[in-house]
Amino acid sequence: MSSDDRILHRQAALVAGRPAPHIPPRRQPAHRIADDAEAIATAEALARDFAGGAVARDRERRLPLAEIERFSQSGLWAITVPKAYGGAGVSAATLAEVTAIISAADSSIGQIPQNHFYMVEALRLAGTEEQKRHYFSRILDGDRLGNAFTEIGTKTPVDYKTRFAERDGKLLLNGQKFYATGSLFAHIIVAVAKNEAGRVHIVFIDRATPGVDLVDDWSSFGQRSTGSGTVTFDDVEISPFQVVDHEVVFEQPTPMGPLAQIIHAAVQVGIARGAWKETLSYVRAHARPFFELEIEHGYEDPHSIHAVGDVSVRVHAANALLARAGQRLDAAIAAPDAKSVAEASIAVAEVKAYGTEAAQLAATKLIELGGARSTLETYGLDRFWRNARTHSLHDPVRWKYHHVGNYYLNGQLPPRHGAI
Structure with a gap:
């Protein structure tokens, strides 16, 4: 997509949607969940509170900003970080049950961290030790990962035009994503992109990085408050440390x-x-x-x-x-x-x-x-x-x-x- 095309799409998206909300830096580290039992109990307590505002949030398409902050600060977004890195390392059965408990109260909130947990697993399987230590530490402290996977206008949802390549001594990421569930609430946006050889990678990008643009233009009749809108990357400078091979986990x-x-x-x-x-x-x-x-x-x-x-x-x-x-x-x-x-x-x-x-x-x-x-x-x-x-x-x-x-x-x- 050319620079002019990206500008036109952003202008159209802003007409249909809203600029991304401001996500302030974390004020304090998140609570650390100790084990599976605490994870279930914490989810049940949060679900009781989240259920009360579910109808209004859905009716008004109101983003659950305060609820997501409570959700991640509770420690539940870090429950799959391995024990060797300071996490609870809960079972997959517990992760599924936590998700179901929250989703019964408000399925938009329940869906939002799906890609966060997916990326935690990608780091566990394919990240270097340095990457694991860095990103797991941030996740344990309460940083949220957001999804920038799927694109529109391609043959299938897993065709990716988003690319990163070296230019003038810099590694630059360019592309546009839709259905970007979680990105509006994220501290770190994780983009799926191909390198110059066409191999698929995931790229961890801090939200405030120049060239990253988010728009709340999700207009579906359901899952209204997931914030699954548009993310654009326009000459976003990245480093090799932010890049993890994604294809290797399926080989x-x-x-x-x-x-x-x-x-x-x-x-x-x-x-x-x-x-x-x-x-x-x-x-x-x-x-x-x-x-x-x-x-x-x-x-x-x-x-x-x-x-x-x-x-x-x-x-x-x-x-x-x-x-x-x-x-x-x-x-x-x-x-x-x-x-x-x-x-x-x-x-x-x-x-x-x-x-x-x-x-x-x-x-x-x-x-x-x-x-x-x-x-x-x-x-x-x-x-x-x-x-x-x-x-x-x-x-x-x-x-x-x-x-x-x-x-x-x-x-x-x-x-x-x-x-x-």
Whole structure:
């Protein structure tokens, strides 16, 4: 993209969106989570607070700036930093459960750190010791990583025009990203870019670096407050220390792909939990009985009872699949090889597929059983369906089923990339 094109896009984005919010430097180091149990307890406490403002944030497209600050300062954004570097090194099962707990309260907040955790894993697998010590220390202190992966206008979402190359003795990064979830809240933006040889790398860039431009132009009908807008890099000067080879983590069996995906799966399972919980509460409080029935309350309707039973089974099944996938992923992290990584990938694909469908069913039944009044804007109940549907588009469920079926029927190992 030429400089003139980038200027025109920024002008168009500013018309459609808003300039990125100011993210002040951290005032103090974040709390350090000690273990898995503390991570779960902290997530549950935060979720209770986050749930209260979820409807208003969604309705107003209000970025959860204060909530994200609390989230990262709680220490939860550093829970996957390995113990050898001062982190809690929690299990993948715990990471998934933390994500589901937060997502049940507000799935936009639950999704925002997905790419942060992905990059922590990239550093663990491919970073140098110096890079690990530097960036893990910053993450433990509370710095947040933001995503600058996907581009628009390319053949597929994993085609990258963003490049870095040497010019006049400087290493310069140029390109533009969309769907940049987390970048508006980030202290460090992590860009996927190709070098001059065409090999894919990830580049860690401090937010205030000259040439970095962020615009809040995310206009989707769901996941409204993820801030997944546009990031532009215009002759951004970088150093080799900021660059990590990304292709290397997929050239051999590693847990990189299933770890990325279990967080997305957990977002869907969280939405399913949240919609199911709202259904129980709303139907008990507000649903009216069908006029053909001689009953006193809507929750006595036999068809409603059956539908709630159906959704309950599916949500509980999704919970079990998420826990199972976490266990398989932990086994692959402990002893990565072709077999363990494939088993983890398939288990994660299963919960991603099933959890996505459970979330959409639960969200649909919430409105159906709630009746006409449940559609009123004041309740904001439609956010569950909109969020589940929007988030599901990261990678299609139909291909999850394909890889699962091909694995069990034909013994075909799933491909190694971040979407399986």
